[in-house]
Amino acid sequence: MKYLILSDIHSNIQALNKVVDNEKYDRIIFLGDIIGYGADPFLCYKKFLELGGESAMGNHEYGVLNPLSLMNFSENARLGVLHTIKNLPEEYVNHMRNLPEYIQLDDCIFCHSMLDQPLDFSYVFPEDKDSIFLLASYRRMSELGAKIMFTGHTHKPCIFKMTGNEGVEIYPSKDGDIYLDDKLYIINVGSVGQSRNSIPKAHYAVYDTDERKVSFKSVDYNIREAAGRIEEEGLPELLAKRLYLGI
Ligand SMILES: [Fe+2]
DSSP states (O other): OEEEEEOOOTTOHHHHHHHHHHOOOSEEEEOSOOSSSSSOHHHHHHHHHHTTOOBOOOHHHHHHHOGGGGGGSOHHHHHHHHHHHHHSOHHHHHHHHTOOSEEEETTEEEESSOSSSGGGOOOOOTTOTTOHHHHHHHHHHHHHTOSEEEEOSSSOOEEEEEEETTEEEEEEOOSEEEEOOSSEEEEEOOOSSSOOSSOOSEEEEEEETTTTEEEEEEEOOOHHHHHHHHHHTTOOHHHHHHHHHTO
16 A cells, blocks of 8 residues: 655645646545645645545644634744635635544554644654654554654654664655664655755655555645745745745
8 A cells, every 4th residue: 555645735736736646646645734824725625635635633724723823823824824714615624623633544643743742733853852742652652553653744854763762763854765664653754835854845755555665755846836826815925935945
């Protein structure tokens, strides 16, 4: 079984279309933040539903449903959520209410952020080897019988490997394949629609469950068009500019 795993689309339909049009897979799973920041939340949510509609709850979906949580958002993030609220039909918002905190398929978990308290949306960056949120997530994975968790949220792809005695090794991800051994892994697949690893492409991963192989991938997409749409919609200029830089 090949899972196509996509996180943090952020209303970037150009990036989403490019990824799904070019990839072969058996099942597609989203890790949340389909909307927010970018120009086209309606088209992205529509496409997500057409593709199967399976996603964990992201903090931007949670922001649409729980306006009080926007107090923790930056000004630009808040404006992106307000743009989403203005452009999504009620039917889609109702669908969003039912997104789960995480999805588990056999020994594999899909979650927007960390697993211990998924709706706290804690940030664990590639350098945060000693994060309590990371260790708590490993504990929860063990309780659930999971060996691997896919996550997003920071928009920075990387691999956290639990090596025993609560030690964690971190590998920066670059495009290519890794084969998993019997340790526990938390794998950040990066962001499709708003890369922040200085590589301005759409980032994602494919997991082959038979081979236990994770392939990190990235593709170019039409950034000019995505940025142009952000300007057309009157969203902050910085949200358009950052797409060119991947920051
Ligand atoms: Fe995000």
